[in-house]
Amino acid sequence: MLEQSYYDKADEIINQHGTEQRFLIPIIQDIQNHYRYLPPELLSYVAKRLGINEAKAYSVATFYENFSFEAKGKYVIRVCDGTACHVRKSTAILDQIYKETGLGKGKHTTEDMLFTLETVSCLGACGLAPVLTVNDVVHAAMTPEKVHELFEELKGAENK
Amino acid sequence: MDYITIDSKKVPIEGEKNVLSLIRKAGIDLPTFCYHSELSIYGACRMCVVEDDRGRIFASCSEQPRPGMVIRTNTKRIQNYRKLIIELLLASHCRDCTVCHKNGMCELQSLAYKVGVHNVRFPNTKEQKPLDMSSPSIVIDPNKCILCGDCVRTCDEIQGVGAINFAFRGSNTQVMPAFNKKMSETDCVGCGQCAAVCPTAAISIKSNVTAVWDLIEDKNIRVVAQIAPAVRIAVGDHFNIPKGENSFGKLVAALRIMGFDQIYDTNFAADITVLEESAEFAKRLESGENMPLFTSCCPGWVKYCENKYPEFAKNISTCRSPQGMFSAIIKEYYKEQDEKEGKQTVVVSIMPCTAKKGEILREDNFTDGRQDTDYVLTTTEIIRMTKEMGIQFDKIEGESADMPFSLASGGGAIFGATGGVTEAVLRHLSAKKDFQTLQDISLVGVRGEDGIKEATVDFNGRELHIAVVNGLANAGKLLDKMKAGEASYDFVEVMACKRGCIMGGGQPGPAGPRTKKRRMEGIYRVDASSNIRSSDENPAVAALYEGFLKGKEHKLLHRNLHE
Numbered sequence: 134m135l136e137q138s139y140y141d142k143a144d145e146i147i148n149q150h151g152t153e154q155r156f157l158i159p160i161i162q163d164i165q166n167h168y169r170y171l172p173p174e175l176l177s178y179v180a181k182r183l184g185i186n187e188a189k190a191y192s193v194a195t196f197y198e199n200f201s202f203e204a205k206g207k208y209v210i211r212v213c214d215g216t217a218c219h220v221r222k223s224t225a226i227l228d229q230i231y232k233e234t235g236l237g238k239g240k241h242t243t244e245d246m247l248f249t250l251e252t253v254s255c256l257g258a259c260g261l262a263p264v265l266t267v268n269d270v271v272h273a274a275m276t277p278e279k280v281h282e283l284f285e286e287l288k289g290a291e292n293k
Numbered sequence: 294m295d296y297i298t299i300d301s302k303k304v305p306i307e308g309e310k311n312v313l314s315l316i317r318k319a320g321i322d323l324p325t326f327c328y329h330s331e332l333s334i335y336g337a338c339r340m341c342v343v344e345d346d347r348g349r350i351f352a353s354c355s356e357q358p359r360p361g362m363v364i365r366t367n368t369k370r371i372q373n374y375r376k377l378i379i380e381l382l383l384a385s386h387c388r389d390c391t392v393c394h395k396n397g398m399c400e401l402q403s404l405a406y407k408v409g410v411h412n413v414r415f416p417n418t419k420e421q422k423p424l425d426m427s428s429p430s431i432v433i434d435p436n437k438c439i440l441c442g443d444c445v446r447t448c449d450e451i452q453g454v455g456a457i458n459f460a461f462r463g464s465n466t467q468v469m470p471a472f473n474k475k476m477s478e479t480d481c482v483g484c485g486q487c488a489a490v491c492p493t494a495a496i497s498i499k500s501n502v503t504a505v506w507d508l509i510e511d512k513n514i515r516v517v518a519q520i521a522p523a524v525r526i527a528v529g530d531h532f533n534i535p536k537g538e539n540s541f542g543k544l545v546a547a548l549r550i551m552g553f554d555q556i557y558d559t560n561f562a563a564d565i566t567v568l569e570e571s572a573e574f575a576k577r578l579e580s581g582e583n584m585p586l587f588t589s590c591c592p593g594w595v596k597y598c599e600n601k602y603p604e605f606a607k608n609i610s611t612c613r614s615p616q617g618m619f620s621a622i623i624k625e626y627y628k629e630q631d632e633k634e635g636k637q638t639v640v641v642s643i644m645p646c647t648a649k650k651g652e653i654l655r656e657d658n659f660t661d662g663r664q665d666t667d668y669v670l671t672t673t674e675i676i677r678m679t680k681e682m683g684i685q686f687d688k689i690e691g692e693s694a695d696m697p698f699s700l701a702s703g704g705g706a707i708f709g710a711t712g713g714v715t716e717a718v719l720r721h722l723s724a725k726k727d728f729q730t731l732q733d734i735s736l737v738g739v740r741g742e743d744g745i746k747e748a749t750v751d752f753n754g755r756e757l758h759i760a761v762v763n764g765l766a767n768a769g770k771l772l773d774k775m776k777a778g779e780a781s782y783d784f785v786e787v788m789a790c791k792r793g794c795i796m797g798g799g800q801p802g803p804a805g806p807r808t809k810k811r812r813m814e815g816i817y818r819v820d821a822s823s824n825i826r827s828s829d830e831n832p833a834v835a836a837l838y839e840g841f842l843k844g845k846e847h848k849l850l851h852r853n854l855h856e
Contacts, residue, residue: 173472186455188479191471195460 135174142167143175147182154183157193161200169205176202206242206249208287212265215255223263227252229277233284247291295360300367306360312353313341321366324375324404326492327441328354330806331791332450338441339378340404344368375408384415385464386493387436393494394677400492400803401439422467427475429654430483430647430798431496435467438495444468444487451791453766454597456481468495480600482765484593484789485647485671485798498647498799501668502678505641508667509552515627515638517555518548519619520694522563523645523709523794524672526815530801530808531676532686537811539819542691544643544675547684549692556694559642560701562619563708565837566590567717567828569612569850574718574784583607585758585782588714589852590614592652593789597765602772608785611851615708616642616649617658619698620665621849626841639667643675645709645797648789657852671799700833703820710816711763711793712739712746715786720827722752731826742792742813745771747782762787 146163150156160179165171171194180190194200212230214223231237234248242249258264261273265280272283295306299319309315311334316323326338336355343353346363350371353364365371383405390396425433442459445468449455456479460469470479488496508516525541534540541558548556574586589595589610599606613621620640627638642649646669652658653666670678679686693699704720707713719734720726738748739759744767748759760782762768768787774780790796795812796804804812825831842849 177471186449186458186480187471188455188458188460188469189449192458192460196462 135172139168139172139175140178143178144182147179152183154185157183157185157190158197161194165200169209170201170203173202203242204246206246208247208267209249209251210265210267211251211253211256213254213256213258213263214252215259217255217259218263221262223275225277226263226265226275226280229280230284233280248287297358297360297362297364299364306358309358312343312356312358312362312364315358316341316343316353316364316366323353323366324407325354326400326404326439327443329443329447329490332443332446332490335442335446338439340375342371342374344371350374372408376410379405379408379410380413381415382439383410383413385417385419386439387434388413388417393437394497394500395494398802399494419464425476426499427477428481428483428499429477429651430481430485430499431476431488432499433468433476433496434494435469436495437493438468439493440466440468441492442468443490443492444496447486447490451764451766452482452484452486452593452597452789453601453764453769454480454482454484457487480597482593482596482600482789483648483651483798484765486790487798488647489796489798489800489802498671498673499650500674500677501650501670502674502681505668505670505678508639508641513636515554515631515636516552517557517623517627517638517640518553519557519559519562519616519623519640519642519698520544520548521559521616521642521644521646521709521794522706522713522819523797523800523812523816524643524675525819526709526795526812527645527800527804528672528676529686530804531680534687535811536808537813537815537818539815540686540691541819542693543686543689545694546689546692547679547686548643548675550684550689551678551682553641557619557623557698558694558701559615559619560705560708561698561831561833562615562622563590563705563717564702564828564831564834565618565622565850566612566615566708567704567714567721568834568838569618569846570610570714571718571721573610573612575722578783585785586610588786590708590714591648591788591794592646592655593648594765594768594787596648596651597768597789598772598787601769602776605772605775611854613658613850613852614649614652615705616644616666616669617652617852618850620653621660622698622837622842624660624663624665625845625849640665641668641670642666643670643672645672645794645800646790647671647798649799657854659853660849671797673799673801676801697833697836700825700831701823702825702828702831703823704826704828705831706819706823707816709794710740710813711788711791712741712761712786713793713816715739715748715759715761715784717828718784719750721829723827726827726830739786740817742809744791757784758782760785763789763793764791765789 150160161171164175176190176194177187180187212227234243236250256264263275265272296303304315304319324340327335334355336352341353342350343364343366344350422435445458457468457470459466488498508514525539526537528544529540545556577586587609589612623640631638650669704717716739738746739761744764746761750757762771
C-alpha cells in the first residue's frame with residue numbers, strides 16, 4: 134500500500150481524463166510524468182477504477198518500454214544507440230557515463246536516486262549524433278570529455 | 294447463391310464469417326492453434342494461411358469470404374510456410390516430448406507430424422523459466438507456451454476473470470498474471486478452461502495420479518471413490534467409445550481393477566443436494582431473506598462471486614456441493630468401521646472439474662476441521678490411470694457401483710449439464726411427478742446452450758423467476774443487471790463452464806461442437822433411462838435421512854460459515 138496522497142493524485146488524474154477504458158494509457162502516462170515512474174500499486178488502482186482487469190493493464194504497461202515500475206533518478210539520461218549514433222561512437226559515451234556514475238548493465242539507477250541511465254534506439258536527431266538527453270534536454274555531438282563536463286555540472290548543481 | 298472456390302471445389306457462402314469456416318465446410322481440416330469458434334478471432338498462429346489466385350497469402354481465420362474468391366489451401370509455397378512456422382515454434386519450445394504428460398495429446402506435436410517437420414535447424418536460446426505450481430487446479434509451464442493466446446481469451450471473454458494476459462513484447466512476450474504474481478494470488482477460480490484450450494502443456498491440470506496410486510497401494514487405507522455425473526459421458530472418449538455414451542459401468546469396473554475399495558455414484562449426493570437446496574429455497578422464499586438464492590454446486594462460480602461480487606456472497610446457498618456432501622457422509626459412515634478395523638478411509642472424487650481440487654481445500658467445506666475429500670481426480674487423470682494400467686476400457690464388462698450410495702434419480706444425473714440443477718429442483722418442488730409434468734418442466738426454458746436462460750414457473754400460486762447461467766462472463770453480466778436493478782430473480786443457477794460440467798476443465802479434449810452436443814444428449818439420456826426421475830423419490834436417500842443422517846444434516850451437508 135502506498136500513502137493516501139498517491140491515490141488522491143491518481144484520482145485527480147483520472148478525473149481529468151474520465152473513466153473510459155481507452156484513457157488507460159494517457160492516465161498512466163500522466164502518473165509516470167508526475168512521479169517519474171509508474172508505481173505498480175497505482176497501475177492496479179487505475180485498472181480497477183477503469184474496470185480493466187489487472188492482467189490486461191499490466192500487459193499494456195509492459196508492452197511499452199516507456200513505462201517503468203521502478204523509481205527513476207532525478208536526472209533521466211537517455212543515450213541514443215541507434216545506427217547513426219552507434220557508428221559515431223556512442224559506445225564510448227556510454228562507457229564514460231558508466232565511469233561517471235558507477236552504473237552498468239543491469240543497474241540503471243544510482244543509489245542516491247540522482248541518475249537513471251537508459252539506452253534508446255533512436256531519439257530522432259541523427260544529424261546531432263552521437264546524442265543524449267538529460268530530462269528531455271538534448272545534448273548534441275557528445276564526446277567522452279563533454280560527458281565528463283556535463284556530469285561535473287550536474288553534480289555541482291546538486292552540491293550547492 | 295454466392296460461391297467461393299476452394300481447391301477447385303465450389304463452396305456456397307451461407308453466412309460464414311470467415312474463410313476458414315468455409316474451408317472446413319468443404320471438408321478440409323486446416324490446422325489452427327489460435328482459432329476457436331467461441332473466442333474472438335486473433336490471427337496469431339498463422340497456421341491457417343491460404344493462397345489466392347493472385348498469389349496473395351493470408352490467414353483464412355481473419356478473412357471475410359467474398360463471392361468469387363479462388364483459394365488454394367495446400368500449394369507448395371504454403372506447405373513451406375507452415376513447415377517453417379512450426380519449425381520456428383518448436384525452436385523456442387521445450388522439446389522433451391517423451392516425458393511430457395501431453396505426449397500423444399499435444400496439438401503442436403501432432404501438427405509437426407502432420408505437416409512433416411523432421412528437423413529443427415535453430416537452437417533454443419530462451420532461458421528456462423520456473424513453473425508455477427501455486428494453484429491447486431492448474432500448473433503453468435511458460436517454457437511450453439506458443440503464445441496462441443487461447444487461454445488469455447478464454448479467461449477474459451468466456452469466464453470474465455482475466456487472471457492472465459500477455460506481458461512484455463516481442464521475443465520476451467510471456468503469458469502471466471499481473472506483475473508475474475503466482476496464480477494462487479490472482480482472481481483465478483480454477484475452472485481449468487485455460488488448460489482445456491491450451492494446445493500444448495503450457496497450462497495443464499495439476500495431477501494427483503501418483504498420490505492416488507500410493508493410497509491404493511497402502512493396505513491400511515480404504516480408498517473410496519465417488520463418480521460425478523458428467524464423467525461417465527466423456528471418460529470413453531479416448532477409448533473408441535462413441536461420444537456422449539454412458540460408460541459408468543465400465544468406469545466402475547476399471548476402478549475396481551485399479552484397486553479402489555468402494556465405488557459410489559455422486560448422482561446420489563446430487564439428489565441430497567436437491568432436497569437440501571429446495572428446503573433452503575423454500576425457507577428463504579418465505580422469509581424473503583438473502584433472495585435470490587444462488588446455487589453453490591460449482592466451486593468456480595462460488596469463488597468468482599466471492600472475488601468479484603462479494604456483496605452477493607450471502608445469496609449463495611449454504612449447501613455444500615454434491616462432492617462436499619458426499620465425502621462428509623462417507624467419512625462419517627466409515628468412522629466406526631475404521632476404528633474397529635484399524636483402517637483409514639480416504640475419499641477420492643472423480644470429477645470433470647479442476648476447480649473441485651480447490652473446493653476440497655476450503656475450510657468451510659471441512660467437517661470438525663477435517664478435510665473430507667482427500668483428492669480430486671479429473672476425468673483426464675482417470676483416463677491416464679486407465680492407460681497406465683493397460684485396462685482395455687472398451688472391452689471390459691460394465692459393473693454396478695457399490696451400495697448403499699449408488700441409487701440415484703435422473704434429477705441427480707442432469708447436474709452435469711447447465712440447467713440441470715434447476716430442473717431437478719423444479720421436479721422436486723412440483724407436486725405432480727407424472728411423465729407429462731416432467732416433460733413440461735423440461736420445456737420451461739432451462740435446457741439448452743444459451744449463456745443466460747430465463748424462465749418463469751408457477752409455484753403454489755406464486756410466480757417464480759429463474760435464471761440459468763453458464764460461462765462466468767455471463768454470470769458477471771447478470772449480476773451487473775441485478776445490481777443496476779434491471780433484473781430480479783428468485784433462483785439463479787450458475788455453472789462456470791459453458792454448457793456446464795460436461796465441458797469442465799477436467800474433461801478430455803479436444804472436444805469440438807459435435808462432441809459438445811453428444812455430451813449434452815448423453816446426460817439427458819442417463820436421465821431418461823432412470824427408473825426414478827425426481828430426487829425425492831429416491832428410496833436410498835429417504836432411508837439415509839431417516840437413519841444415519843438424522844441430526845447431522847447441518848453438520849455434514851452445509852458449509853460451516855460461522856466457524
